[in-house]
Amino acid sequence: MSRAACSTLGTDSRTRRAHVAGDAEVHCARSNHQPAVSQALHSRQALFLLVASLLTPVSVMAGSLSVTPVRIELSSAQRSVALTVRNDGDQPTVVQAQLVAWSQVDNDDRLEPTTDILASPPIFTVAPGASQILRIALRLAPDAARERAYRVLVTEVPGKPEPESTGAQFALKISLPIFVDASGTKAAPQLEWSGTRTAKGELALSAVNTGAKHIKVQTIEVTRAGTDPDARFAGLWYILPGQRRTVTITPNDGHTIAAGRVQVKAETDAGPLAADVVLEQR
Structure with missing residues (x-):
């Protein structure tokens, strides 16, 4: 309730x-x-x-x-x-x-x-x-x-x-x-990730929902391959069909965001998601 x-x-x-x-x-x-x-x-x-x-x-x-x-x-x-x-x-x-x-x-x-x-x-x-x-x-x-x-x-x-x-x-x-719900098809969300490492060392992470159903992102972890999370985002983050959302994530204490490529793991209402994201430099 x-x-x-x-x-x-x-x-x-x-x-x-x-x-x-x-x-x-x-x-x-x-x-x-x-x-x-x-x-x-x-x-x-x-x-x-x-x-x-x-x-x-x-x-x-x-x-x-x-x-x-x-x-x-x-x-x-x-x-x-x-x-x-x-x-x-x-x-x-x-x-x-x-x-x-x-x-x-x-x-x-x-x-x-x-x-x-x-x-x-x-x-x-x-x-x-x-x-x-x-x-x-x-x-x-x-x-x-x-x-x-x-x-x-x-x-x-x-x-x-x-x-x-x-x-x-x-x-x-x-x-x-x-x-x-859509009436003519079994709709599902589909996320495409992109990111930019800012001059302050933060990560501006974007996700585009190219699917036909919403998705609710609950947590995001940003890591290098096989390491502990360098950054974590926790909060309610809806992405409606066809929409883009961007969040700025600050590194954890004692960590930095990798310069070229990161792994993104997200917990969502559609299940866990993972993606390799190549970062642009700002």
Whole structure:
């Protein structure tokens, strides 16, 4: 189960994000008391927002929502799924669900409103300790050749603050991926790697997904042949079909990135991958 409670320290933060359960994305956003939904990015572990130096504590008012499942897969054979939204707080929580099309441009995620998928009900109230079924249904026929990607944004709609309250009010937003399988073929991801060793000795590693299905990269290790890893990247890294993503990886302490060729090993949701990558010099 994906579980997150909005918890924030500090006075300057507008939005906080964390990864939950490998797929979901959680945001704590400063509220303007309107049910507006802003763009979201990604997420992985339970939400713990820590500030090393705390100058002025802020009182936070937010519900506590959990959503399951945290990954949604639709197809021509399964055109709808049911999500369970639970309120573990002690106050009723108004929740809004919005569907967005998910694409990637210039090494970043782009979310745009869509009518391809329907959420029902789109807005609802969950009593303390209660649950609500949220149905996600496909309205547009799947693409024959390539997987499509969307996200559902499950957002807490904050009420008006109490008159005696002096703290900031934050809203919880959970962003869940939706993948719609291609209908005419068994789609699969395919990565092509390239890299550049920078003047600072870092590795700018790129991967192009030439396949017809997304891939989620979880960890990357960079090594010379038969040696311990010289660098390691850990984090959620989606690459949608036809897209390129680039990450800059810093060498481990006491290690350097090889000048000419490296071995890349990646753990992904499609299984482990390995490749020899010839590096360009910058």
